[in-house]
Amino acid sequence: MAGLARRTLARRLESVADFSDPNADLEQYLTPAELAAHLCHLAGLQDDLERRVIDLGTGTGMLAIAASLAGAGRVAGIDVDPAALALARRNEGEVLSERGRGRAIEWLRGDVTRHPFSTTDATVLSNPPFGAQRGNRHADREFLETAREIASVSYTIHNEGSQEFVESFAADAGGDVTHAFRAEFPIAKRFEFHTEAQATLEAEVFRIEWE
Template sequence: MAGPSRRALARRLESVADFSDPDASLEQYLTPAELAAHICHLAGLQNDLEGRVVDLGTGTGMLAIAASLAGADGVVGIDVDRDALELARRNERTVAAAASGHPDRTLEWLRGDVTRHPFSTTDATVLSNPPFGAQRGNRHADREFLETASEIAAVSYTIHNEGSQEFVESFAGDEGGDVTHAFRAELPITKQFDFHTETEETLEAEVFRIEWGPQG
């Protein structure tokens, strides 16, 4: 059965709550509902929601919940932060309550380190809004998420800082993958940390769909 329209999906996701006490070291920001809807709508059109979907660094649960609402039968959200997973569970309940009548989907939450993941699959669809590596000690954090995606995924959708296309295409090529779609996105960020100087700022980002080569 076809999932909801992109616009309807974005409306359902508007009730997903942001972090009340985000961890700067983990670069915890809310993925915009409109962007999550865009990614999962595209994934549905590409028939990428028919197998297992894994949201790496799920945070608020936005991408995992979006995939579930878009029609994915099995979704796993993994995060290293226990508080983030509790928020994701609350968001799942909130969205489910507002989407009465929607068929039940399998959605699991797992605490774990993305870089030392427990997944044995090689044909998942990965969704991820990884840390951009903007914080000290976090450099190349998005590379580690791509490394995991290349191990477990047949296809992935990842969000990166503006100017990442050359890096992403080079990394994918080295791992036998191919960037098939790329588009720009904006991430509005409200003032959450002491080092933020504006009430709200907009991060320019880029989203990439990668088809990964045969594993092994």
């Protein structure tokens, strides 16, 4: 099923609600609508939305909802936090309501590292923790390890300076980074340790084809 044009997709995604009480330990931040639209538009151009799409660590549901709007027919989002899943479901109801309910997203509670998926041919979308909080170091590696297990292709968002690590990980796992681009990741002040009203992180996005 054809999806929305990129600009229209970004505008629709601007109505995705942010966390009202984000969990700092889980690094819960809203994936920017423009970035989600760019990522899913690229996935559509690569025919990657024809497969089952799985959003690892879905949070607000931004990437799962973007994939559905972009034309994906089978979409699932998984998160360890039940409050995040409740928010994702509400966002689905608000954002997808205008386009009908024929392509409902499957929301699953679970740890990405102990996932319930048996597929090996999915398209994974993910904005994993950047590792800024204690206990989250190398969290993005765990998400890549799961992507390698269940996906034939994945799109992941990482902190600036991750390209060498991602390319090395992919190569060691028999994968190939086919696309890499930079993206701005604005973050509003949400936690006590934030010192500015808003900061903009430089992020890096990678498309990996897995064997």
